[in-house]
Amino acid sequence: MRMREPTYYILASLQDEPLHGYAIIKRAGELSRGQVRLATGTLYAALDRLAGEQLVRVSDEQIVNGRARRYYTLTEAGLVALREEAARLADAARIVTEHGPKTAPVVRPGAVPA
Amino acid sequence: MRMREPTYYILASLQDEPLHGYAIIKRAGELSRGQVRLATGTLYAALDRLAGEQLVRVSDEQIVNGRARRYYTLTEAGLVALREEAARLADAARIVTEHGPKTAPVVRPGAVPA
């Protein structure tokens, strides 16, 4: 997890298609089933940072109602970083989810759960 | 990921048995196959914090060579928090690892790229 949760979800939100900031917030909410609520302060700061790191790129910039609307695209490097992070997360999850209790409380077939 | 990587690995290190600080550093290294190197500053600060949050507890305190050696145990609450976090990590990983390529940008055979 060199990457923090908000950053990870920002990149994950861009897997399918370029999105603008506000759409990323909504997409992250969907992807996490409401768990992740990106604060705008977090989002725009992160997008600037990620653009600097070349993990995302501004793919389009429109002017809507006199205001910029920037679409962000995941770069190749961004996709690689995202997948590496996903692998790290899966590894981290596994050491707990696949943790065998040290002295096997063997559940025999047909056993009734407590 | 309300929990950061070092914190997660600290709790995960205590799944099997109580360990003292330095042993946690080594165990986290093992569990992550060398990926996670806990800095001592991170570790001891985190242990204090986690003890305050009742996710770990000092289970034994020895004096070895005139220096305290404290063994930390995962509490029930700590185990619950660890497993919840593992589930979150697994969910997060899944949205990337099980990501189907977006609805077929169908390139017909012989099509000329834009």
Added chain:
DNA sequence: TTTACATACGTAGATCATCAGAATATCTTG
């Protein structure tokens, strides 16, 4: 029609976990 919410971007200030590194001290290994 006024209220309120959704859309949309941006900034400022604060928090806090983490990182880097040093200090201290003993024991073991080359």
Added chain:
DNA sequence: CAAGATATTCTGATGATCTACGTATGTAAA
């Protein structure tokens, strides 16, 4: 005997995130 492992503690810095604003328009409800 020097180096590295063992073991804890503290200090200072970094930096991603959070809270909370500010701006502006469109739209649906009261």
